Amino acid sequence: MKHTISLGALLFALWVLLSGHLEPLLLGFGVLSVIFSLYIARRMDVVDHESHPIHLTFKLLKFWLVLGKKIFQANIDVTLRILGFKAVEPQLIKLKMDQTTDLGKAMYANSITLTPGSASIHMEEGELYVHTISRQGAQDLFDGDIADIIPHDKTSSDTGANQ
Amino acid sequence: MITDILTGVFVSLGCTLGLIGGLGMHRLDDFYARLHAVGVTDTLCSFFILFGLALQTGLSFVTIKLLLIFLFLLFTSPAASFSLANNAWQWGLRPKGTNSEPVSSFNKDAS
Amino acid sequence: MISLVIDIVLLLFLLIMAIFILRVHQLLAVAMLFGLYSLLVAGLFMVLDAPDVAFTEAAVGTGIATVLMLATIACTKVSQEKIQRKVAKTPLFICLVVGGLLMYGTHNIADLGDPEAPPHTQVAKRYIEDGQKDTGVPNLVTAVLASYRGFDTLGEVTVVFTAGIGVLLLLVRPQKIRIKGVKSAR
Amino acid sequence: MNLLLVAASLAIMTTMALALARALLGPTIFDRILAVNMFGTKAVLLVAVFAFVSGRPDVLDIALLYSLLNFVGVVAALRLVERGKDYADHKKPEINKDGSNP
Numbered sequence: 001m002k003h004t005i006s007l008g009a010l011l012f013a014l015w016v017l018l019s020g021h022l023e024p025l026l027l028g029f030g031v032l033s034v035i036f037s038l039y040i041a042r043r044m045d046v047v048d049h050e051s052h053p054i055h056l057t058f059k060l061l062k063f064w065l066v067l068g069k070k071i072f073q074a075n076i077d078v079t080l081r082i083l084g085f086k087a088v089e090p091q092l093i094k095l096k097m098d099q100t101t102d103l104g105k106a107m108y109a110n111s112i113t114l115t116p117g118s119a120s121i122h123m124e125e126g127e128l129y130v131h132t133i134s135r136q137g138a139q140d141l142f143d144g145d146i147a148d149i150i151p152h153d154k155t156s157s158d159t160g161a162n163q
Numbered sequence: 164m165i166t167d168i169l170t171g172v173f174v175s176l177g178c179t180l181g182l183i184g185g186l187g188m189h190r191l192d193d194f195y196a197r198l199h200a201v202g203v204t205d206t207l208c209s210f211f212i213l214f215g216l217a218l219q220t221g222l223s224f225v226t227i228k229l230l231l232i233f234l235f236l237l238f239t240s241p242a243a244s245f246s247l248a249n250n251a252w253q254w255g256l257r258p259k260g261t262n263s264e265p266v267s268s269f270n271k272d273a274s
Numbered sequence: 275m276i277s278l279v280i281d282i283v284l285l286l287f288l289l290i291m292a293i294f295i296l297r298v299h300q301l302l303a304v305a306m307l308f309g310l311y312s313l314l315v316a317g318l319f320m321v322l323d324a325p326d327v328a329f330t331e332a333a334v335g336t337g338i339a340t341v342l343m344l345a346t347i348a349c350t351k352v353s354q355e356k357i358q359r360k361v362a363k364t365p366l367f368i369c370l371v372v373g374g375l376l377m378y379g380t381h382n383i384a385d386l387g388d389p390e391a392p393p394h395t396q397v398a399k400r401y402i403e404d405g406q407k408d409t410g411v412p413n414l415v416t417a418v419l420a421s422y423r424g425f426d427t428l429g430e431v432t433v434v435f436t437a438g439i440g441v442l443l444l445l446v447r448p449q450k451i452r453i454k455g456v457k458s459a460r
Numbered sequence: 461m462n463l464l465l466v467a468a469s470l471a472i473m474t475t476m477a478l479a480l481a482r483a484l485l486g487p488t489i490f491d492r493i494l495a496v497n498m499f500g501t502k503a504v505l506l507v508a509v510f511a512f513v514s515g516r517p518d519v520l521d522i523a524l525l526y527s528l529l530n531f532v533g534v535v536a537a538l539r540l541v542e543r544g545k546d547y548a549d550h551k552k553p554e555i556n557k558d559g560s561n562p
Binding site: 170171174175177178179181182184185186188189194197198201204205208209212213216219220224225228229231232235236239240242243246247250251254256 | 464465467468471472474475477478479481482488490491493494495497498501502504505508509512517520521523524527528530531534535538
Binding site: 071 | 180
């Protein structure tokens with residue numbers, strides 16, 4: 001239930017921010033469409049801790065900051081490689097995933113993809129196939145460069161049921 | 164005045180990154196390598212351009228819209244890239260110039 | 275000035291894309307390029323100061339039409355047939371004549387943005403002056419579409435919606451219908 | 461300021477042209493879809509810059525819509541390839557015993 005409420009609040013905030021009008025009529029339309037979206041989301045059974053990880057809010061903020069820094073560095077690296085100042089040496093590697101939850105895995109794989117210079121290709125039984133543009137980048141991934149910053153997803157009870 | 168200069172710097176940086184990414188689409192010789200070029204244009208390039216534009220408006224609805232555009236791009240691009248790469252992999256496309264099977268660690272004396 | 279440049283470049287992209295769509299044999303790529311095509315057309319509408327049309331074009335052309343086209347491709351068998359390419363004379367002639375007539379017709383349209391043109395002196399004037407008061411909708415174009423021409427728009431939307439449902443019904447194969455909570459049998 | 465944004469939109473259009481060229485050249489269907497995706501992203505940025513050049517921030521809504529629709533198109537296309545049908549104009553690549561393409 002708390003996920004539904006928080007999603008509803010988020011959707012309504014989005015409506016107000018995008019429309020920018022505060023007349024009762026338009027706000028009423030907003031409430032109606034939020035309720036409708038919530039109804040559909042509930043029916044699709046997608047409102048849960050996975051699509052809407054409120055228990056991670058503060059950890060996520062730090063995660064985005066650190067990831068942002070990494071993305072910045074990786075961008076410069078890839079730019080240099082495209083322009084030919086550094087060599088392009090593609091690598092195909094296999095990473096072990098320590099994350100147990102689906103959310104953790106998705107965050108790990110997507111963080112790798114989001115960092116230019118490394119892209120996750122395939123996922124198989126706790127292993128992630130990654131294509132990197134440089135040997136150094138591959139080594140960094142082996143050393144747990146990205147894995148360390150993924151927030152730990154400790155929703156013990158309901159995650160176990162979900163698996 | 165100072166915001167104008169900052170906007171100029173950020174927008175031109177973003178455009179440069181975009182152009183480099185576009186160049187990378189042609190310089191890199193393999194689908195998987197091109198993914199990284201697109202990664203550059205999807206992340207830092209759009210961030211710079213949108214941030215530069217946001218500086219022009221101060222804090223207003225427009226800034227929030229720019230932020231939302233950036234967030235949408237940020238959330239959708241890795242999902243799109245991953246499903247694209249995963250499809251290519253399962254279809255049977257293999258990257259050029261790499262070990263044909265993924266390695267799980269580098270040997271010190273390899274290659 | 276910049277609008278003109280963007281116009282020209284977008285039209286150039288459109289031309290290249292159209293030629294490519296004609297020549298390529300990968301249906302998937304063609305469907306994707308059609309999506310881009312309407313994205314560019316929407317961009318042109320935007321440059322021409324018609325954000326609402328651009329909205330519709332983007333949503334319908336890039337969104338629904340692409341998905342429908344892709345779904346159609348998914349329902350087809352993968353096979354190719356080489357067709358003898360020869361110019362069909364009568365259709366070409368008809369195309370040229372109709373195109374020429376349309377082009378001739380544009381000469382009678384008032385210039386873009388001409389303040390003396392009848393639509394601007396009468397209809398638009400009324401909309402602009404009384405629109406806010408009559409309907410209470412902040413966006414003028416929305417007021418015209420959803421209030422003044424409400425029935426028209428409603429009919430249009432109904433037709434489009436019905437057409438969409440019809441296409442979906444045609445495309446869905448019987449064994450693929452999913453019932454809520456039940457995994458479809460493979 | 462305006463001049464710079466004009467230059468920026470020209471640069472973005474150049475990038476779009478580069479992406480379009482990749483979409484036309486291929487060689488695999490995945491290259492094309494990747495290029496189409498990139499083209500769409502750049503279109504979003506172009507619309508955003510154009511909103512500021514023309515001084516009408518309303519246009520940003522269109523950029524928002526584009527950024528979502530672009531994703532829908534790509535995912536819809538990929539769902540198709542995923543079904544294992546061979547939509548590319550050339551045969552599925554052979555995979556050697558050691559897993560590499562010949």
